[in-house]
Amino acid sequence: MTCTRFWLIRHAIVAADARTYLYGRRDVPICPESLSAQTDLYRALAARLPRNAAWVVSPLRRTGETALAIGTAGYRLPAPRVEPGLIEQDLGEWQGLAHAALPPLLREPAHAFWPLGASETPPGGESMAQVVDRVGATLERLAVDHAGGDVVCVSHGGAIRAAVAHAAGVGAGAILHFAIYNLSLTVLERFAQGWRVVCVNETGSGLEA
Numbered sequence: 283m284t285c286t287r288f289w290l291i292r293h294a295i296v297a298a299d300a301r302t303y304l305y306g307r308r309d310v311p312i313c314p315e316s317l318s319a320q321t322d323l324y325r326a327l328a329a330r331l332p333r334n335a336a337w338v339v340s341p342l343r344r345t346g347e348t349a350l351a352i353g354t355a356g357y358r359l360p361a362p363r364v365e366p367g368l369i370e371q372d373l374g375e376w377q378g379l380a381h382a383a384l385p386p387l388l389r390e391p392a393h394a395f396w397p398l399g400a401s402e403t404p405p406g407g408e409s410m411a412q413v414v415d416r417v418g419a420t421l422e423r424l425a426v427d428h429a430g431g432d433v434v435c436v437s438h439g440g441a442i443r444a445a446v447a448h449a450a451g452v453g454a455g456a457i458l459h460f461a462i463y464n465l466s467l468t469v470l471e472r473f474a475q476g477w478r479v480v481c482v483n484e485t486g487s488g489l490e491a
Contacts, residue, residue, distance in 0.1 A: 283473050286425045287480075289331055289434045290442045290468040293344040294320070294351065303380050304397060306373035306407075312347045316464075323465050323486070324355035330467065335432035337362035338424070340369040345436040348465070352436075362436070367420030370438035373398075374407025393458045396440075400454035410440065410454040417441050418448030425472040442468055449477035 294317060295301075300310035331352070339345040339362045346362065353359030376384060385392065390399040396410065403409040408416070424433055437445075439462045447457035449470045461483050462468065469480035 283475075284430045286429055286472045287332070287432045288421065288424070288445070288470045288472070289335065289432065290445055290470065291327065291348065291352075291434065291436045292439050292442055292462050292464050292466050293342075293348040293436060295464045296344055303378055304373055304376060304384065306377040307342065307370055308377060309342050310344060312344050312351075317351060320465065321355065324351050326486075327352050327465065327467065328355040328357035331357060331434055332432040333358070335434045336360070336428050337434045337436070338365040338368065339436045340364070340438060340441070341366055342369060342438075345438070349434075349436045365420060365424070365435070367416055367423075368435055368437040368441050371410060371413045371440040372404070372407040374404035376404045376407065393455065395461075396458045400458060410444070410458065413440055414444040414447045414454045414457075417444035421445055421448060421470075421472070445470060446479060446482055449479050451477075 294312040296305065296310045297313050300308070337349060337360055339349050341364050349359060349362050376387065381397070384397055388398065388402060390402050393399050398404070398410065400410045442462045443457045443460055444454070446460060446468060447454055463483055463485050465485070467484040468482045471478040471480055
């Protein structure tokens, strides 16, 4: 059976000041202190990822910086292609707000593990349900473009949750219960007959398996 395998990595921890607000699609850098402190994890990713894979990153620099750090840790990195369809959820007018400023603006209850409910659409932005549709369409296109190969995608927490929702055939609300840590690895496979979820949020020593 022909299988296209996707290796999805959430970008590294962002700079401390960015974590004080809803940064969403803001082009914030990764945290330099965590970059130096997590060299072992970058090496583990470099050893775990398949060689001769195609690489894609989102348009935000934190994904490109993360890919570069994995390359520096020992992976022979090809030039990653920028894939807009794998960008983070668009928070519209709410992007840049302090976390405490968001709850009074919500029209539906926030999710227990995400700032918004799955159907909440920020003014000028997109709901998580729409992110699932966007990311799902992107993965289907990439599966055709790279049929039978490996694709490493450095992306975002919301987008990777959306990818798992698409592959597993579950709703956006359900997938927000999944943790996707920074520098974690999620592996999805696309066969002619459908998708298979291999692992979600693999971290730490699990990367060395």
